[in-house]
Amino acid sequence: xxxxxxxxxxxxxxxxxxxxxxxxxxxxxxxxxxxxxxxxxxxxxxxxxxxxxxxxxxxxxxxxxxxxxxxxxxxxxxxxxxxxxxxxxxxxxxxxxxxxxxxxxxxxxxxxxxxxxxxxxxxxxxxxxxxxxxxxxxxxxxxxxxxxxxxxxxxxxxxxxxxxxxxxxxxxxxxxxxxxxxxxxxxxxxxxxxxxxxxxxxxxxxxxxxxxxxxxxxxxxxxxxxxxxxxxxxxxxxxxxxxxxxxxxxxxxxxxxxxxxxxxxxxxxxxxxxxxxxxxxxxxxxxxxxxxxxxxxxxxxxxxxxxxxxxxxxxxxxxxxxxxxxxxxx
Amino acid sequence: xxxxxxxxxxxxxxxxxxxxxxxxxxxxxxxxxxxxxxxxxxxxxxxxxxxxxxxxxxxxxxxxxxxxxxxxxxxxxxxxxxxxxxxxxxxxxxxxxxxxxxx
Numbered sequence: 001x002x003x004x005x006x007x008x009x010x011x012x013x014x015x016x017x018x019x020x021x022x023x024x025x026x027x028x029x030x031x032x033x034x035x036x037x038x039x040x041x042x043x044x045x046x047x048x049x050x051x052x053x054x055x056x057x058x059x060x061x062x063x064x065x066x067x068x069x070x071x072x073x074x075x076x077x078x079x080x081x082x083x084x085x086x087x088x089x090x091x092x093x094x095x096x097x098x099x100x101x102x103x104x105x106x107x108x109x110x111x112x113x114x115x116x117x118x119x120x121x122x123x124x125x126x127x128x129x130x131x132x133x134x135x136x137x138x139x140x141x142x143x144x145x146x147x148x149x150x151x152x153x154x155x156x157x158x159x160x161x162x163x164x165x166x167x168x169x170x171x172x173x174x175x176x177x178x179x180x181x182x183x184x185x186x187x188x189x190x191x192x193x194x195x196x197x198x199x200x201x202x203x204x205x206x207x208x209x210x211x212x213x214x215x216x217x218x219x220x221x222x223x224x225x226x227x228x229x230x231x232x233x234x235x236x237x238x239x240x241x242x243x244x245x246x247x248x249x250x251x252x253x254x255x256x257x258x259x260x261x262x263x264x265x266x267x268x269x270x271x272x273x274x275x276x277x278x279x280x281x282x283x284x285x286x287x288x289x290x291x292x293x294x295x296x297x298x299x300x301x302x303x304x305x306x307x308x309x310x311x312x313x314x315x316x317x318x319x320x321x322x323x324x325x326x327x328x329x330x
Numbered sequence: 331x332x333x334x335x336x337x338x339x340x341x342x343x344x345x346x347x348x349x350x351x352x353x354x355x356x357x358x359x360x361x362x363x364x365x366x367x368x369x370x371x372x373x374x375x376x377x378x379x380x381x382x383x384x385x386x387x388x389x390x391x392x393x394x395x396x397x398x399x400x401x402x403x404x405x406x407x408x409x410x411x412x413x414x415x416x417x418x419x420x421x422x423x424x425x426x427x428x429x430x431x432x433x
Contacts, residue, residue: 243377
């Protein structure tokens with residue numbers, strides 16, 4: 001089906017952040033922030049185009065001064081509102097404020113089961129304790145809390161402990177995100193990223209454990225199709241530019257937060273026009289196999305895997321996902 | 331008397347009128363439309379597409395119409411036998427209830 005607009009918009013309202021994480025895709029990026037009146041015009045545009053979900057990321061959304069007002073406007077217009085936070089600023093009063101602002105779900109990053117892993121990755125002592133406390137504050141106020149862990153070399157062997165810890169503190173779903181080699185993630189890739197066989201081993205283990213895990217496990221990696229784990233009827237390959245779109249602080253649209261290629265500006269061009277006519281989005285939707293993908297019999301299932309990862313590693317949309325473990329016969 | 335069909339308000343959905351028009355045009359031209367969708371549902375992080383008839387039923391399931399009422403409305407809209415459509419409406423509604431999409 002050809003959608004007239006994205007179902008989900010992932011929105012970076014600001015790149016300001018109180019953390020300096022070692023894998024951050026956006027640290028150092030600068031984007032002109034719009035005045036609140038223009039931000040609210042974008043909310044109107046999302047509602048007009050019947051976008052279903054808006055998720056605020058960043059940057060740290062809780063640093064953005066108008067977050068609650070923007071969220072309230074989106075919720076009042078029928079959008080489901082969520083956000084991802086490092087949890088540092090999220091105490092009980094803030095949790096209650098987020099509920100009042102119309103948030104339906106708040107995700108907190110938990111990247112390690114111990115401070116030695118999490119705090120080092122996040123470059124902020126005490127950050128694990130604050131993240132876990134944030135989960136408890138959210139659960140106490142009745143907000144749906146989720147946890148997000150970026151899987152990397154120093155936590156892959158203890159990811160079950162992360163899930164157990166997050167579940168114990170109130171997270172009902174734990175997202176196990178694939179490592180993106182973008183921004184600092186690209187600069188630190190040699191140290192932090194797993195090898196393709198290690199990614200395969202991790203996913204096989206996590207999929208086998210999922211039915212027994214103390215929280216629902218969620219994944220966002222198109223490469224899972226290689227294990228036959230894609231949902232029946234699910235969109236093949238990356239969903240970015242097919243179901244979802246990312247917005248920069250100045251209203252520029254990009255296929256996803258990890259692909260800094262402008263697809264147009266929703267404020268000046270309109271969301272439906274950007275969605276329908278952007279060459280960058282067309283490239284996301286109409287990939288052609290390159291390299292080892294050309295002889296791979298399951299290319300039709302994964303469509304080359306994560307396009308952002310391939311682009312970050314090689315500069316090409318159609319290059320094979322650098323996490324792919326398959327070695328198709330030529 | 332059958333109870334009205336009512337969508338679960340927790341299920342996020344959107345209709346795509348241009349896709350519906352394209353499906354109807356294809357039918358008019360005698361083309362195969364298969365399961366081509368025009369209503370999209372998002373539930374539990376998954377996206378589902380509803381085909382022409384399922385989408386029509388879904389849009390009418392607003393809590394004010396019984397299955398018979400939905401079938402009668404669609405029979406008039408598509409000049410088709412109401413009793414045949416009713417069987418489809420009931421089958422779709424049963425599937426939706428099993429999935430938690432309808433009350």
